[in-house]
Amino acid sequence: MFALCDCNNFYASAERLFRPELNGKPIVVLSNNDGCVIARSEEAKACGIKMGDPEFLVRDLIKKFGIEVFSSNYVLYGDMSERVMHNLARWFPKLDVYSIDEAFGWLGGIKGLQHYIPEVRKSVVRNTGIPVSIGVAPTKTLAKLANKLSKKTNGVMVLDNDEKITAAVKEFPVHDLWGVGRQHYKKFEALGIRTAAELRNMPEMWFKQNMTIMGQRMWNELWGRPAIPLEVMREVKKGITVSRSFRNYIEDPGVLAEALTLYASRLAEKLRNEKLRCLYLQVFLYTNKNREDHPQHFPSHTHKLLIASNSTTDLVSIAVRVSARLFRPGVKYRKAGVIATGLVPESELQLNAFYDHDHGKKDVVSAVLDKLNLAYGRGTLRMATEGYEKKWRLKHEYLSQGYTTRWSDIIKVK
Amino acid sequence: MIRSFEKRAEQKISGFQSPAADYLEGRLDIGEKLVIDPHSTFYFQMQGMELQSFGILDGDILITDRSLKPVHGAFVIAFSAGCFTCRVCLLEKNGMVLKNDHDTITETEVDVLQIWGVVTAVCRNLLPKALKQGRYSNVCTL
Numbered sequence: 001m002f003a004l005c006d007c008n009n010f011y012a013s014a015e016r017l018f019r020p021e022l023n024g025k026p027i028v029v030l031s032n033n034d035g036c037v038i039a040r041s042e043e044a045k046a047c048g049i050k051m052g053d054p055e056f057l058v059r060d061l062i063k064k065f066g067i068e069v070f071s072s073n074y075v076l077y078g079d080m081s082e083r084v085m086h087n088l089a090r091w092f093p094k095l096d097v098y099s100i101d102e103a104f105g106w107l108g109g110i111k112g113l114q115h116y117i118p119e120v121r122k123s124v125v126r127n128t129g130i131p132v133s134i135g136v137a138p139t140k141t142l143a144k145l146a147n148k149l150s151k152k153t154n155g156v157m158v159l160d161n162d163e164k165i166t167a168a169v170k171e172f173p174v175h176d177l178w179g180v181g182r183q184h185y186k187k188f189e190a191l192g193i194r195t196a197a198e199l200r201n202m203p204e205m206w207f208k209q210n211m212t213i214m215g216q217r218m219w220n221e222l223w224g225r226p227a228i229p230l231e232v233m234r235e236v237k238k239g240i241t242v243s244r245s246f247r248n249y250i251e252d253p254g255v256l257a258e259a260l261t262l263y264a265s266r267l268a269e270k271l272r273n274e275k276l277r278c279l280y281l282q283v284f285l286y287t288n289k290n291r292e293d294h295p296q297h298f299p300s301h302t303h304k305l306l307i308a309s310n311s312t313t314d315l316v317s318i319a320v321r322v323s324a325r326l327f328r329p330g331v332k333y334r335k336a337g338v339i340a341t342g343l344v345p346e347s348e349l350q351l352n353a354f355y356d357h358d359h360g361k362k363d364v365v366s367a368v369l370d371k372l373n374l375a376y377g378r379g380t381l382r383m384a385t386e387g388y389e390k391k392w393r394l395k396h397e398y399l400s401q402g403y404t405t406r407w408s409d410i411i412k413v414k
Numbered sequence: 415m416i417r418s419f420e421k422r423a424e425q426k427i428s429g430f431q432s433p434a435a436d437y438l439e440g441r442l443d444i445g446e447k448l449v450i451d452p453h454s455t456f457y458f459q460m461q462g463m464e465l466q467s468f469g470i471l472d473g474d475i476l477i478t479d480r481s482l483k484p485v486h487g488a489f490v491i492a493f494s495a496g497c498f499t500c501r502v503c504l505l506e507k508n509g510m511v512l513k514n515d516h517d518t519i520t521e522t523e524v525d526v527l528q529i530w531g532v533v534t535a536v537c538r539n540l541l542p543k544a545l546k547q548g549r550y551s552n553v554c555t556l
Contacts, residue, residue, distance in 0.1 A: 020493040020528055086453040127454035127481045129530075404456060407556045412461040413476065413491060413498040 001113065001136055001160070002230065003105040004143040005088055005124075007081075008131040008151070010101035011039035014080045015070050017129040018403045018411065027068040030055055033245045034071055034395045071396035079404045083128045091120045096230050104140060106230045113158050121155050131155065137165065140228045141221035144178040145169070145196065165224055169196040179218055184211075196222060237274065242267045243337020247395045249288070253327045256285075256336065257320045258387035263338050264319035265383060268312040269373075271340055272366060277308035279342030281315060283322040286335040297333075299326040308344045311362035312369060315340075316383050448535050454481040456531060458491055459556060460500055464514040465489075468502055475537040475554055476500060482532035489533035494519055500533060 007013060011029040016022050026043035030036065037053045047065045049058055055069075062069060081100045089095045092105030110116055117134050124132050135146025137159040149168060150157035159165045174193055175185045187210070193199050200222035207219045217227035242263045250256050260283065271278060284300035301322050309315065319338050327333075372381045401409035449455045460474040468489070470476075476491065484490045486505040491498060492512055501512035501519065512519040539546065539554040546553070 020530070021496050083453045123481075127451070129480060407457075410457045410459055410475075410556065411498055413458045413500045414462050414464060 001107040001110075001138055002140050002143040002226075003092065003107060003117070003134055003136045004098075004140070004147040005103050005105060005120075005132050005134045006147060007084060007101040008133055008155075009039055009041055010081070010130065011070075011072065011077055012041040012044070013130050014077050015073070015400055016041065017080070018400065019068075022068055025068060026065055027070065028058075028062070029070045029072055030398070031072060032394055032396075033247065034397060035245070038072065069398045071399040073396075073400050073402075075402050075405050076400065080128065080130060084124060084130050084132065087124045087127050088120070088132075091116075091123070094230055104143070104230055107136070113160055117156050117158055125155075136160065138224040139221035139226045140230070141178050141218055142168075142224065145172055145176075148172075148176055162224070166197070169200060169222065172196040174199050177218070177222075179214060184215070237276070237343060239339050239341040239343070240267060240270050240274070240276075240278075241337060241339045242270065243284075243335060243339075244394060245335040246333070247391065247393055249332035249334060250336075251330070251332055253324055253329075255387075255391070256323050256327055256333065257385055259336055260319040260323045260338065261316050261383050261385040261387075263336065264315040265312050265386070267338050267340055268310055268315045268366070269370065271310035271343075272346075272370060274343075275346045276340075276343045277310040277346055278305070278315075278340035279308045279344065280304055280340070281318050281322075282339040282341065283319050283326065284337055284339070285323070285326055285333050287331060288334040291332075295331050297328055297331045299328070301326055302341075308342070309362070310346065311366050312383065313362060313365065316385065320385060448477055448537070450534070451479060451481050455479050455534075458498065458500065458533075460536075464516045465500060465502075467515050470500065470536055471538065473538070473555070475556075476533045477535045477537065478531040479534050480531040482534070484529045484532055491530040491533060492519070493528050493530055498530070503529070 012027050015027060015029065022041075024043065025041070026047050026049075027041045028037045028044050028049055029039035031038045034055055036055060037049055037051060037058065040049050040051070044065075044067055047061055047067060049061060049067070061067065077100060084101075085095070085097050085103055088103055088105060093108040093110075094106040096104045096106075098104055107113065113136055117136055121132060121134050124130075133147055133150045133155040135143050135148065135150045135157045137143040137146045142159055142165060145168060146157040146159045149172070157168075159168055172195055174180060174188050174196055177196055177199070180188070188194075188199065193202070200219060202219070204216075204219060207216045211219075220227040244259075244263065246259065250259065264281075280302050282300060282302040284298070286298055287294055287296050289296060303318050303322055305314070305318070315338070323336070369381055373379065403409055403411060456478045458476040458478055460470055460472060460476055463472055465471075470489070476489075478491050482488070484503045486503065488503045489500060490503050490512065491500055493499070494512075499512075499514070501514050504511050504513055508520070537554040541550060541553060546555075
């Protein structure tokens with residue numbers, strides 16, 4: 001049996017845990033740069049706020065209903081997610097963390113799931129303060145479906161026999177199934193397939209002829225035959241990206257270099273965390289395509305390194321140089337980013353006969369950098385080209401505190 | 415609990431191998447005695463002297479574990495009347511009350527307020543001002 005556990009309105013719930021006065025009140029969390037709504041409490045959903053709504057479009061609703069607004073506080077969400085996952089891991093022989101707020105659990109031979117799962121839920125909610133929902137079924141696809149249904153049954157739904165599964169798929173809308181994207185949905189709609197039950201009643205031949213291997217797996221999974229294993233192994237990354245919108249437009253090459261220094265530093269850090277080096281570094285710039293009155297420019301350049309690297313100094317100097325070349329005066333840039341590709345494991349260093357290798361000097365520098373920044377906070381030691389003012393920095397006007405990660409931010413009680 | 419080993423300074427031994435080398439154990443870590451379940455533990459700080467008679471003083475760091483049940487005699491973090499408060503939880507004739515030196519929150523209010531977690535320990539700096547200097551100013555201080 002598989003379980004899918006997920007946190008209800010995770011970001012909103014995490015914010016509310018430390019602001020209990022907001023329980024029962026509508027709140028929303030905005031994306032990076034306070035752009036769009038990425039999480040809503042149930043009450044905010046009821047106010048008519050949709051996922052992905054741009055902040056400026058719902059400003060009136062926010063005012064009208066007195067909705068509390070938060071900038072995304074990923075430091076907090078990351079820590080709360082870790083707590084939830086660790087607490088879940090105590091109850092499942094195997095756990096695959098699927099995203100920041102979801103995990104698949106494998107239940108092995110655990111018996112009495114009707115009693116066990118509510119226990120799990122109670123314990124996780126109590127220990128972390130984050131409401132979670134758990135759906136259990138013989139396959140991952142059905143567990144995901146059970147999880148959706150559990151939102152209306154106190155957070156637990158265990159489909160442990162055929163009758164329950166048949167009842168669950170009967171009215172389940174096909175577009176809410178795991179793995180059904182827009183393309184599939186169109187195909188199903190044209191055939192008049194509305195529910196999961198109707199989909200699984202299609203003959204297997206139809207799936208073989210009309211769907212990819214994923215479709216066939218879905219068909220089997222809907223009948224309770226596991227076809228998707230619990231993936232404990234992550235797939236190897238092909239590229240790592242760091243990109244962000246600026247707070248205001250950047251029109252100055254020096255300021256652009258500051259932003260790219262930060263992004264490239266962060267990218268180097270990410271590479272080192274994954275114990276990878278990159279052979280190619282792509283730098284790109286965007287203007288705001290919604291502003292037709294602005295000159296548009298979307299340049300991009302991929303630089304090939306002589307030797308794969310994950311050193312901050314290497315990547316920053318390339319990013320800054322490339323960005324200076326891409327930059328065009330008189331253009332207002334809205335966003336920039338760096339992408340590392342051609343990733344190779346740190347351990348497999350290919351040297352180049354015509355290149356004077358530094359014999360690991362840069363690795364030592366990187367190690368010191370990482371150690372200091374881990375101990376004293378990100379950005380304690382950084383490249384000077386990052387600048388000091390950082391006016392381009394992300395907007396986060398409604399940022400809550402680091403209640404669980406910063407001593408200065410812990411809550412004072414009377 | 416698994417003790418986490420802090421990496422020791424790499425000793426390049428020029429003379430004699432330390433006879434203690436075979437007997438290394440992890441050095442005591444106060445975290446083991448203060449935080450039993452790190453994934454359920456949060457921190458708060460006491461502000462004011464409302465719990466003075468219970469020995470909790472202004473500025474104390476309150477280690478709070480959400481996994482424990484608030485029983486008679488437990489110090490708890492609760493949310494009442496719009497703010498977080500630290501109280502002792504007492505079971506009286508008429509039900510549960512939350513007390514400090516100043517006032518008592520009774521059960522009818524306990525319904526509305528939520529008990530957030532149980533305080534397992536307090537941490538306090540005992541240094542006189544003259545010694546609260548440099549890195550020692552960080553001892554149990556935010």
